[in-house]
Amino acid sequence: MHAAPLVDIMRGGHIESQHTGSVVVCDAAGALVFSLGDPERAAFPRSAIKAFQAIPLLTSGAADRFALTPRELALACASHTGTPLHTQTAAAILAKAGRDLVCLECGTHWPSSTTAARALAAAGDTPNALHNNCSGKHAGFVCTAVATNRNPAGYVDADHPTMRAVIEAVDVCTGARMQAARQGTDGCSIPTFMTPLRAVATGFARFGTGQGLPPEVAAAAARLRPAVAANPFMIAGEGRFDTEVMDALGEAAFVKGGAEGVVAGALPALGLGFALKIDDGAARAADAAAASLLRRLLGPAPVLERWASQKLRNWNGIEVGALVACDGLRP
Amino acid sequence: MHAAPLVDIMRGGHIESQHTGSVVVCDAAGALVFSLGDPERAAFPRSAIKAFQAIPLLTSGAADRFALTPRELALACASHTGTPLHTQTAAAILAKAGRDLVCLECGTHWPSSTTAARALAAAGDTPNALHNNCSGKHAGFVCTAVATNRNPAGYVDADHPTMRAVIEAVDVCTGARMQAARQGTDGCSIPTFMTPLRAVATGFARFGTGQGLPPEVAAAAARLRPAVAANPFMIAGEGRFDTEVMDALGEAAFVKGGAEGVVAGALPALGLGFALKIDDGAARAADAAAASLLRRLLGPAPVLERWASQKLRNWNGIEVGALVACDGLRP
Numbered sequence: 001m002h003a004a005p006l007v008d009i010m011r012g013g014h015i016e017s018q019h020t021g022s023v024v025v026c027d028a029a030g031a032l033v034f035s036l037g038d039p040e041r042a043a044f045p046r047s048a049i050k051a052f053q054a055i056p057l058l059t060s061g062a063a064d065r066f067a068l069t070p071r072e073l074a075l076a077c078a079s080h081t082g083t084p085l086h087t088q089t090a091a092a093i094l095a096k097a098g099r100d101l102v103c104l105e106c107g108t109h110w111p112s113s114t115t116a117a118r119a120l121a122a123a124g125d126t127p128n129a130l131h132n133n134c135s136g137k138h139a140g141f142v143c144t145a146v147a148t149n150r151n152p153a154g155y156v157d158a159d160h161p162t163m164r165a166v167i168e169a170v171d172v173c174t175g176a177r178m179q180a181a182r183q184g185t186d187g188c189s190i191p192t193f194m195t196p197l198r199a200v201a202t203g204f205a206r207f208g209t210g211q212g213l214p215p216e217v218a219a220a221a222a223r224l225r226p227a228v229a230a231n232p233f234m235i236a237g238e239g240r241f242d243t244e245v246m247d248a249l250g251e252a253a254f255v256k257g258g259a260e261g262v263v264a265g266a267l268p269a270l271g272l273g274f275a276l277k278i279d280d281g282a283a284r285a286a287d288a289a290a291a292s293l294l295r296r297l298l299g300p301a302p303v304l305e306r307w308a309s310q311k312l313r314n315w316n317g318i319e320v321g322a323l324v325a326c327d328g329l330r331p
Numbered sequence: 332m333h334a335a336p337l338v339d340i341m342r343g344g345h346i347e348s349q350h351t352g353s354v355v356v357c358d359a360a361g362a363l364v365f366s367l368g369d370p371e372r373a374a375f376p377r378s379a380i381k382a383f384q385a386i387p388l389l390t391s392g393a394a395d396r397f398a399l400t401p402r403e404l405a406l407a408c409a410s411h412t413g414t415p416l417h418t419q420t421a422a423a424i425l426a427k428a429g430r431d432l433v434c435l436e437c438g439t440h441w442p443s444s445t446t447a448a449r450a451l452a453a454a455g456d457t458p459n460a461l462h463n464n465c466s467g468k469h470a471g472f473v474c475t476a477v478a479t480n481r482n483p484a485g486y487v488d489a490d491h492p493t494m495r496a497v498i499e500a501v502d503v504c505t506g507a508r509m510q511a512a513r514q515g516t517d518g519c520s521i522p523t524f525m526t527p528l529r530a531v532a533t534g535f536a537r538f539g540t541g542q543g544l545p546p547e548v549a550a551a552a553a554r555l556r557p558a559v560a561a562n563p564f565m566i567a568g569e570g571r572f573d574t575e576v577m578d579a580l581g582e583a584a585f586v587k588g589g590a591e592g593v594v595a596g597a598l599p600a601l602g603l604g605f606a607l608k609i610d611d612g613a614a615r616a617a618d619a620a621a622a623s624l625l626r627r628l629l630g631p632a633p634v635l636e637r638w639a640s641q642k643l644r645n646w647n648g649i650e651v652g653a654l655v656a657c658d659g660l661r662p
Contacts, residue, residue, distance in 0.1 A: 009591065009612060011375055011515040011516070011523075012375075012513075012514050012515025012516065012523075012525075013515075014373075014375070014513070014515060014525050016374070016375055016515070016591050016612065017591050017592065017609075017610060017611050017612030018610055018611065019611050020611075042345075043347070044342055044343075044345070044347055105647070106646065106647075107645060107646025107647040107648075108646060109646050110445070114441070117449070117452075118448070118449065118452035119452075121448075121449035121450075121452045121453045122452045122453050122455065124453065132646060182343075182345070183343055184342040184343025184344075184345060184347070184651065184652065185342070185343065185645065185649060185651040186645070186651070187645045187646060187651070188645065188646065189645055189646070189647050189649060192342075192343075194343075194345050260340065260347050260348050261348065278348075278611075279348060279349055279611075280348050280349065280350050280351075280609075280610075280611035280613055280616070281340060281347065281348030281613075282611055282612075282613065285611070314438060314516065314517070314518045314519070314520055315437065315438025315439060315440050315463060315518060315519065315520070316436070316437075316438040316520050317438075318516060318520055320515065320516040320517070320518070321515065
């Protein structure tokens with residue numbers, strides 16, 4: 001596997017650590033516009049394709065039937081940090097379908113927002129499934145099941161009608177096909193499939209433009225994009241890369257990270273999609289590499305500069321080094 | 332830089348992520364016994380050499396003058412998790428020198444023990460410098476300064492007499508020499524120096540055996556090793572690699588991790604030292620690689636099996652993959 005240096009961790013002027021990986025930019029026809037490393041590298045896209053997985057929420061009619069708001073649609077595409085606004089919104093989605101958190105099959109973990117986690121602890125509480133970073137997506141799955149008159153129970157299984165629709169939506173975007181041979185199980189228990197980065201990038205070029213998609217899928221994408229752009233806090237949370245980029249750039253960039261160093265997204269005005277994977281799975285490198293790539297494609301912006309090249313300070317606030325995207329990603 | 336695959340992250344039977352790096356095993360004369368990747372790779376050893384940095388605490392006479400216990404000596408070598416037992420012990424070291432946490436120059440961060448952090452939050456408290464993972468080491472520096480009639484203020488600077496003694500002790504062990512050209516600043520604000528892994532491994536072979544060290548340094552090492560072996564909780568904390576290995580193996584292995592994917596240590600009965608660096612800085616990989624290396628050198632043990640090959644479960648407890656040290660580290 002050919003991999004490119006993507007991000008250096010500097011200390012005292014020396015490279016202390018380095019992250020390698022692959023980066024792909026495609027148009028909606030799948031033509032390669034830019035790449036580093038191996039554009040055909042297969043990776044589990046994990047949460048980076050939650051927007052594709054949210055498509056059946058719209059194409060099934062569930063979003064209209066339950067009058068989901070743009071904020072709720074944004075949370076259905078999110079990996080959130082478990083703050084009260086996130087958990088309340090997930091609960092509201094479920095309530096609109098006449099359900100509650102008992103239906104969620106994503107499991108429970110403490111909020112990744114340390115502020116939210118400490119507030120929960122300070123109140124003597126413990127987390128529930130609403131705090132799971134995937135609870136909005138799973139609430140959307142429950143809505144889709146209810147709206148299509150299916151029992152939501154077991155919706156995480158690949159052969160549940162709702163999950164079949166979710167997998168089909170992903171395949172329609174990426175042009176890949178679900179195969180058991182490339183299946184894994186995601187952190188929230190739904191299936192995830194090894195997919196070439198090029199297919200993920202192509203899928204996002206389609207998601208961003210509607211080109212190459214069936215009309216109802218293109219319409220769903222056209223509704224999800226502005227919903228997220230108008231509610232960037234819902235997609236992740238305070239201080240997170242996806243939130244900060246979309247807060248600053250609006251509909252110019254749809255950006256979504258996934259576990260193990262994946263970031264993917266769409267640049268609708270350019271007709272492009274992108275996907276990248278850090279070989280070692282580090283989120284710190286994925287965010288910096290994505291920022292540098294976006295800077296290359298969209299031009300400079302303060303939010304991209306800030307994430308592409310970060311000063312590292314120690315516990316006394318002393319600048320001890322930097323996290324810097326490598327030259328290969330520069331314009 | 333030549334790097335070897337060291338740890339795979341598996342999901343659904345596929346390699347999802349991979350960590351590369353270098354591993355070195357040496358004897359006290361610096362002869363290479365085993366290596367993967369580049370044995371001359373330079374790295375900041377960070378906290379992996381805290382035991383070397385604790386040597387002046389003994390050679391200065393401070394440990395005797397203040398009647399430090401083995402538990403306190405172990406904490407002076409530690410990267411702890413900020414539990415009450417850790418912070419109380421750090422405070423006790425300072426009190427013996429007639430000082431308190433105001434003298435600590437390591438900075439403040441929340442305990443890395445989530446239990447301890449949440450308990451602190453639940454009590455309405457915030458952390459102080461005693462919770463810094465390096466507070467035991469810094470308390471030792473303060474003791475050394477006081478015992479040698481120096482003002483501890485500014486002890487983190489490379490030209491403070493106490494820090495000069497600390498740097499000299501590290502150089503005596505590794506055979507490297509302090510050079511400003513390879514200097515960086517550590518998370519706790521003291522200097523750290525880019526050092527070939529081979530020199531770090533050689534230093535630990537000497538630390539484990541006393542061979543090649545001045546008598547007073549060998550005597551200090553001979554006192555620190557059993558102090559840590561008898562108090563493995565102090566060196567790190569519950570569920571941490573260093574603690575679990577030394578809890579299980581006692582004086583057969585001295586093991587210490589550092590930031591950015593470094594682990595180093597001594598196998599005194601074999602006369603060997605080792606050092607490894609994960610290129611991307613991941614702690615999860617450093618621990619697994621170290622476990623696999625120790626299994627190769629010491630033979631099988633449950634604690635090493637557990638860390639060298641770990642099942643990965645998701646938020647529902649479903650087994651979704653594994654973290655596995657690569658074949659190159661197997662016997």
